[in-house]
Amino acid sequence: MTRAVAGTLLGLAGLTAGSAQAQSSVTIYGRVDAGVDYQSNVATSGGGSGSLWRASGNQWGTSMIGFKGTEDLGGGLSAFFLLESGFDATKGSTNGSALFNRRSYVGLAGSAGSLKLGKNLFIDNDVWFLDPTGQQFIGTATLVRGRNWQGADNVIEYQTPTWGGFNATVQTSLGEQAGSLTKKRKDGISLVYANQTVELRAIYDVVRDANGRFVDVFDTSKELILGGTLTIDKLKLFAGYENLRAPDAAPTSSDKANHYWVGANYQVTPALTLIGSVFRVNVNKGGGNANLFMAGANYSLSKRTLLYVGAGTVRNSSNANFSVEATNNNPLPGQNQNGAYAGISHSF
Known part of the structure; x- marks a missing residue:
């Protein structure tokens, strides 16, 4: 081989390597979660109540499959995308009719922060960081009937860089209603300060109905969430407060709710965590009140597979009918309810 030919081949190899490095990287990821679930005192259509045994597909965490990728555009700028769909492993059905029912967005990231366009979880899902259970079915979504557990279509989202532990995210979900900028629109902001020991969060968001109003305290309302965590060696403490307001609700309907929680995670061993x-x-105007107690444990068999168990009880006032889980399996007004689930979660 001549030196000229060798030089040409080496040059082509260098160009090929550079081209390969600039190409997008794509990752397939997901989680499959399934188990068994029990709830007592579930109201029946005949006006009575009874126990419910069922398979559990999302009680510990949503089963999901996703695709994500990035491309280095140079100069510290990168492009990225994410496609993610949640499903019920016990039935093989998706959580909703959309192909990618959790997230489907594209964006750019650089020294000035990141911009996302598409579909995403709504900004109040950041309550996950304040939830001692990790947003299990017995967790922060339960006593607010899933208000802080929504998705968002038509999203424009910007996240700042992190400065000295501080970070901010703003999000709008366009309602896409002709002649109106507010009908069916969602907006929110999330602020966080975090270091190795302390994490503090503040979230404020609004969800409007088809008329641009706030008429249902647990659906279309204004929401404020404040909370934090403190990590001391193997112990992590949680505390949070959530206020919901629906100023346009009917005069006889509840228009305010206050939600409080405290909790802890303790890592007994590298594999076992207690919760x-x-x-x-x-809830005002006769909506009643409820106390929810939860205990659980996660046991990791490996980095990908864990066993979990969770149990709880909800104690309702005479006119409240909150469920022990974030489901529609409510008891009759004034009845208490117990629940428990156990299963396996495998991530890939």
Whole structure:
């Protein structure tokens, strides 16, 4: 081989390597979660109540499959995308009719922060960081009937860089209604300060109905969440407060709710974590109040597979019918309810 030919081949190899490095990287990821679930005192269509045994597909965490990728555009700028769909492993069905029912967005990231366009979880899902259970079915979503557990279509989202532990995210979900900028629109902001020991969060968001109003305290309302965590060696403490307001609700309907919680995670061994938490909600205008108690444990068999168990009880006031889990399996007004689930979660 001549030196000229060798030089040409080496040059082509260098160009090929540079081209390969600039190409997008794509990752397939997901989680499959399934188990068994029990709830007592579930109201029946005949006006009575009974126990419910069922398979559990999302009680510990949503089963999901996703695709994500990035491309280095040079100069510190990168492009990225994410496609993610949640499903019920016990039935093989998706959580909703959309192909990618959790996230489907594209964006750019650089020294000035990141911009996302598409579909995403709504900004109040950041309550996950304040939830001692990690947003299990017995967790922060339970006593607010899933208000802080929504998705968002038509999203424009900007996240700042992190400066000295501080970070901010702003999000709008366009309602796409002709002649109106507010009908069916969602907006929110999330602020966080975090270091190795302390994490503090503040979230404020609004969800409007088809008329651009706030008429249902647990659906279309204004929401404020404040809370934090403190990590001391193997112990992590949690505390949070959530206020919901629906100023346009009917005069006889509840228009305010206050939700409080405290909890802890304790890592007994590298594989075993114990969970304990207490939640309380107060709803005005006869909406009643409830106390929710939860205890659970996660045991990791490996980096990808864990066993989990969770149990709880909700104690309702005479006119409240909150469920022990974030489901529609409510008891009759004034009845208490117990629940428990156990299963396996495998991530890939």
